[in-house]
Amino acid sequence: MGSEKKSRKKVVYRRHDRNPIPLLEPERRKKTFKEYALGYGHTSALDEADRCILCRKPPCTPSCPVNSEMEKWIGEIQKQNVWEAYKILRRNNPFSSVCGRVCPQERLCESTCVLTFKDNGQSVGIGGLERFVGDSIRMSGIEWVDEKEPPTGKKVAVIGAGPAGLANAYFLARKGHDVTIYEALPFVGGVMRYGIPEARLDRRVLDFEIDLIKKLGVKILTGIKVGQDISFEEIRKNYDAVFIAVGSGRGKKMGIPGEDLKGVYTAIGFLMKVNTGLVDPMLAPDEKVELPTGKRVAVIGGGFTAVDCVITSIRLGNETHLIYRRTRETSSARDEEWDHVAEEGAILHWLTQPIEVIGNENGEVIGLKCVKMELVPDPKGGRPRPKPIEGSEHIIECDAVIMAVGQGDNPLAYKDIKGLKIDKWNNLSTVDEKFRTNIEGVFAGGDVVNGGDTVVRAISHGKKAAEAMHEYLMTGKWEYNGE
Ligand SMILES: Cc1cc2nc3c(=O)[nH]c(=O)nc-3n(C[C@H](O)[C@H](O)[C@H](O)COP(=O)(O)OP(=O)(O)OC[C@H]3O[C@@H](n4cnc5c(N)ncnc54)[C@H](O)[C@@H]3O)c2cc1C
Ligand code: SF4
Secondary structure, eight states, rough: HHHHHSSSOOOOOOOOOOOOBBBBOOOTTTTSSSSSOOOOOOOHHHHHHHHHHOOOOOOOTTTTTOOOOOOHHHHHHTTTOOOHHHHHHHHHHHTHHHHHHHOOOGGGGGGGGGSSSSSTTTOOOOHHHHHHHHHHHHHOOOOOOOOOOOOOOOEEEEEEOOOHHHHHHHHHHHTOOOOEESSSSSSSTTTHHOOOOOOSSOOHHHHHHHHHHHHHHHHEEOOOBBBBOOOOHHHHHHOOOEEEEOSOOOOOOOOOOOTTTBBBHHHHHHHHHHHHSOTTTTTOOOOOOOOSSSSEEEEOSSSHHHHHHHHHHHHHTTTEEEESOOOSSTTEEEEEHHHHHHHHHEEEEHHHHHEEEEOOOTBBBHHHHHHHHEEETTTTTTOOOEEEEEEOOEEOSHHHSESOOOOOOOOGTTTTTTTTOTTTSSSHHHHHHOOBBBBBEEEOOOOOHHHOHHHHHHHHHHHHHHHHHHHHHHOOOOOOOOO
């Protein structure tokens, strides 16, 4: 044992030479919806993979919601075996190329990388490498087909074709089950398609990963709103199990005076219109969104959605202001993205709270009345609270306002299920640890359970629920133990 230890190669910690991901220059990228993060090329990907010391007990893997086994697939990149790396990625996640782009890795896997433990070290660029592997397979033209087990004869319905529903269908189909997805909108992908702008997620990547799920035999029926075009009961009687993955994606406004003026949008209405050309009333009350172009736009909020509205508004040629009541450091968006939009010319107003939308005699927006805020300690010990500063009222002149202040419940699919336990937000956080609802054979996951989180968290729910659903389908055992 002792001699074995002595003969081990000395580990070299390359803490400070992370390869940056090249970006399109701000002046070019703000005029195009083309993806602006260009990704690693072969040389930089190999060099970045070489920074990983392939930990024997890697902290990065358990800090990824889908346990992506970094130490194994990064090891395969080091051996220049991208095919094997992709195989490992796909056994945990059917959307690794999407996650390589949109996951907040700096808060998940990368935040625990051992290279960060000393001397302000920089983590391995796990997200960039994940993207590199998926892109290499896609662009090689290789016909990728996932393996699956023989048919079980069991039928499953999934409601909602966002990341949670699609991931659930993928894992169940690989187990040999016959899966049909019911999707309300005329397209597949949920927020990945109608919310996240193409500038951050090239649709060819999304289409490639969705096509691989279809190749497994998963049927996707679009344009069917469960609870409106077909009842939940009708579905339940034709399938052995059901997974509800309808998200929690209804656009919301703030409840301040003036928000019904012409030119005030919900983030979902605005993004859906730009990304897909249509706005669905199920998710966005603003059915007729006329897009602001060449105007002054104020986006309110501090999360992923607000950043996406800013990115989109800039590309429509608008002077774009971001208004957030807290600080940049306490916002929930990715830090680097604030740098990116600032480079593109966004005007960022931190510690600023809108209190009224101001209109003219024609009912059109002409400004946003705001107050300045300061952060004060929370008496309950929580994160500091924003408090208005007296006499700080001011007006930000603008022609349109986009409210990116969170999304609301969308219970259309499940509101008529007799006896189903629903929480006070109309969501299904009432599921137990196996994502079972209190109705036998009915499972739920994704944003409809947690009220809104990340793509990778939704995928992890779909994956874990698929394991529990497989067990139920094969044994018939059912023991709901939620609250
Ligand atoms: C604008 C925006 C940007 C975001 N950016 C990021 C990001 O960069 N990174 C990140 O990790 N996360 C991001 N998020 C969060 C992430 O997108 C969500 O957490 C994730 O999409 C949730 O997945 P889901 O499958 O639960 O729901 P959704 O993606 O909302 O999908 C639900 C699907 O169910 C369908 N549906 C709803 N009701 C019915 C019905 N009655 N019948 C049939 N189908 C129905 C919907 O049409 C939709 O397609 C963002 C969210 C938004 C809104
Ligand atoms: S913690 Fe960092 S160095 Fe260790 S396996 Fe994960 S990525 Fe590699």
